[in-house]
Amino acid sequence: FRDMVMKKMQHMKSLNWRERQRARMELEAVEKTGFGPYFQVVHDVVCFARREGILYNLKGSGASSFLAYLLGISHINPVDFGLYFARFLNQGRKDPPDFDLDFDSRYRDRVLEYVMEKYGKGKTGAAFVCSLKNYRARSAVYETARAFGRPPAESRALSKKVPYFAEPDYLRKHQAPPGCKEIWGAASELTSVYGETSLHVGGVLLTPPPVSRYLPLEKSAKGLIMCHFDRDAVEDLKLIKLDLLSVRGLAAVSGAKKELNIKNIPWDDEKSFLLLSRAQTIGCFQVESPAMMNLLSRMKPADISELTQALALIRPGPTQSGAKQAVLKAREGRSSANNPFLSRIIPETGGLLLYEEQVMQVAERVAGMSSEQGDSLRRALKKKSPYPALKDKFFQGAQKRGYTRTETAKIWDHMEQFSSYSFNKAHSVSYACMAYQSVYLKAHHPLPYLKAVLNSGGGYYRLPVYIEEAKRLGIKILPPDVARSDYRFTVENSCIRVGLLSIKRLKTSTAKKIIGERQRGPYLSLDDFLIRVSVTRAELFSLVKSGALDSLEPRRAEQVLNGYKGGRGTGKVPDIDEPRKERMLIDSLGFDPLGDALSLFKGKRPVLRVKDLENRAGQIVELMVRVMDARRKKVRQGLTYFFLFSDETGMIEGVGTKKCVSFGSPPACYVQGRIRRSENGRVKIFNCTFLSLHE
Structure with a gap:
């Protein structure tokens, strides 16, 4: 070695x-x-x-x-x-x-x-x-009921009497439903054992x-x-x-860098940090969640060090301890560091202990402790384990270096308060550098980068969010086409072409046949395609609905008719209308590549657009949107849903306590709520209620 x-x-x-x-x-x-x-x-x-x-x-x-x-x-x-x-x-x-x-x-x-x-x-x-893996309370009830011979439907109904987010000891603290005492008791024991290994x-x-x-x-x-x-x-x-x-x-970053043949990326790129400060980071590694975008728009990081801080601050610990707000207020000049001695030692975070390494740094600078002793102190403070010997050593070392006992006590109290929530700086730096690379690629090469994001399966969000982000950046999305599409997303004439594997119910083996036959020669007509490629009826319908056969036969009703007749049909029937085509396209792909779904319902109700909400804080508004993301979280007030909405003009976050009533994929609906402006200046819609587009 x-x-x-x-x-x-x-x-x-x-x-x-x-x-x-x-x-x-x-x-x-x-x-x-x-x-x-x-x-x-x-x-x-x-x-x-x-x-x-x-x-x-x-x-x-x-x-x-x-x-x-x-x-x-x-x-x-x-x-x-x-x-x-x-x-x-x-x-x-x-x-x-x-x-x-x-x-x-x-x-x-x-x-x-x-x-x-x-x-x-x-x-x-x-x-x-x-x-x-151990059993959660709800799954323990279901498995126990099945073991007791109850039918699946009855077992599911019984398990749903347990809240989704119930703690393992819920069954011990709550009375069993009538006639289920034995099942309830056995299930409560099951929550303390491991159910399976994987x-x-x-x-x-x-x-x-x-x-x-x-x-x-x-x-x-x-x-x-x-x-x-x-x-x-x-x-x-x-x-x-x-x-x-x-x-x-990493797949997205790697795919884009290989395509662009980029070896080195500058670490001080102004355009990249501008993108970060505007929180336009959907599709970027580790910095695309709503919470992270809110933090970025407030922090406005100007270098890798500040991006590193953001990745450490976003964790639950700094938020719950108050460290996140303290750092942000110090950055915004609304408060001074609460310990002047620490602010000189760790100025990058305003004297607040954000990183675990800073505990070691303080131990070294204040008390003259070695790196090994500093790490032992960090571990003891993190685990809240007894550390009288380390505390005595810290106070003695600080006294030798000229600190009074009162000054040392203030530093120690600060270390005790924040060290249990501090984070590994090395981890944050590592992620910050990779996150920055993804931001750089999006800032300078959005087309190949977003194509790589789509091919990697996305990150924090589902695929439709990245489709909408590409369209927001002016990138046209082309539907699948048996004459042009590859397996996955590809760049075609400054657009992104949807791949054949995005079509639901189309087997990989069939996609391989389509591309393989095309390499032997272009498809001359729908008849030629059906003769050369064997597809099932379900696959044919999927190809028709996705528009993948439009370049061979644009009249989709005739496609279906000809498909039924094995490629030999000549019947003439009315073509499918545009609204139905749009619904078929979305159903077959799971997203809207053309962005026309909402336009089918325009004029039915007076609604605002996302871009019109900037100056409407405090007002109750109604929008017609697609629900790009919906996550359920348990908070003090109960279950809360966090949404990401979009229309043709932009995206906005929403908060509510009810599920959405919607149609399509991604779901589309009317949403009503009150607009509020958060501390970072971004507007959100609260108290969301929903109406179907058909109401």
């Missing part, structure tokens, strides 16, 4: 003295703890990914390691971001470190196959970690051979070797594991 590191250092002539010193310090720590072979295994895995052209991203505390950066395991230089190696590995840590790697979702399984092939059968044992999404256990010497093993449903222990149990046993995860956001 030492030879590998020294060779890398010799090749990298641009390393400065701080980086060389950091590399030597880390090398010494890795050798003392015996984790050199672990670094070598991870290095081998990422080398395989690079050879295969698979994009990866190291997240978590592993990004704090300069050796990981030197060996190409990480893409970020921890020295540039002030990251502490001791947060990842030090001699005082009792549990082993682990690297968490995200991979392009399209090719992650190839990486897993490589790891299991090389290390599962070779000199190092390897097995997948399992996930243990394969972990990407956890791989690495041990000396054989793995069965350390853990019991079994084969998963797919025939993969899996241990009986979950990730927490593996960590408790001090065994080494490697997380190899699949991320669709």
Whole structure:
């Protein structure tokens, strides 16, 4: 391992003295703890990914390691971001470190196959970690009722007497319905046991051979070797594991970069940060949720450091503790840092402890503690475990450095208050850098980037949201066409053409036949197509409804008639009207590529458009919209629905307590509610109520 590191250092002539010193310090720590072979295994895995052209991203505390950066395991230089190696590995840590790697979702399984092939059968044992799932209260009632011989319908009805978000102890605290006491009691016991084991999404256990010497093993449903222990149990046993995860956001970034042949991206691009400050980030990795867009429009990040802060602040902890509001108020100049001593030590967050590494930084600067001691203090504060010896050491060290006991007590109180909600800065930096790349691609290359987003399956939202975002940016969406479409979305004359695999009920094998036959020669007519490609009746109807046969026979009623007659029909019937065509198109794809669905209902009721709402705060309005996203969350007041609405002029968020009445996919309806302006200046519609478009 030492030879590998020294060779890398010799090749990298641009390393400065701080980086060389950091590399030597880390090398010494890795050798003392015996984790050199672990670094070598991870290095081998990422080398395989690079050879295969698979994009990866190291997240978590592993990004704090300069050796990981030197060996190409990480893409970020921890020295540039002030990251502490001791947060990842030090001699005082009792549990082993682990690297968490995200991979392009399209090719992650190839990486897993490589790891299991090389290390599962070779000199190092390897097995997948399992996930243990326990029963929720509602599912426990259903399974118990079925075990007691109740019919499925009756079991479902009984389970629905339990609230959807009920805690596991709900059954113990609430009385059973009449005649169900025995089922209720048995179900309450079931919530405390694990219902099934399944394969972990990407956890791989690495041990000396054989793995069965350390853990019991079994084969998963797919025939993969899996241990009986979950990730927490593996960590408790001090065994080494490697997380190899699949991320669709990386597939979008990788797809666009490969198509554009982009190797390097500037980290100070003005257009990218303008997009972030305007929160126009739908389709961008980690920064597209409504909550994140609200935060971005308020923070207006101007560099990677501020984007890193945003990704740390968006978590529930900083919101619940008040840290999020405190940081935002300090940024907006509405409050000063509540501890002048900390504001000098950690000025980037106004003296507030947002990152776990800042606890270590304060321990080092205020009390003269080592990085290892600072990490021990961070862990103790995080877990709220007893730490009298560490507290005494902190106070004694601070006193030696000239701090009074009162000043030290204020700093300590601040650390106790916020450290339990602080976040791993290395993780935030890693995600911020990947998020920035996606924003850069959207800002400068929206067409290929959004095509890549669509082909990756999207991210936070369902596919229709990204279709609407593309149209908002002026990108025309073309319907599928057997004469032009590929399997997936493609760029065609500055437009995005829908792929054949987007058509519901069309088999992959049929799409393959359509494209394969087309490569032998273009389809000359509908008759020619039906002779050359064998399709089922259901597939033919789907092709007709999606408009994929329009280039061969634009009169869809004749398409259906000819299809019934095996391609030999000559009958003439009236064509299908436009409203029905639009409904058929949406039904066959699950989204509206043309954007004409709402226009079919215009004029039925007087409604406003999204772009007209900017100056209507406080007013009750009515819109005709598509419901692009709807999420149900449990809040103090009960169940609340959070919506994302769109029309041809833009998108707006909505909040309500009722489901929407709608038709189509994505659903379309009338929505009524009161417009309010939030702290970040964005307008939203509250108290949403819905009416069908047919009312």
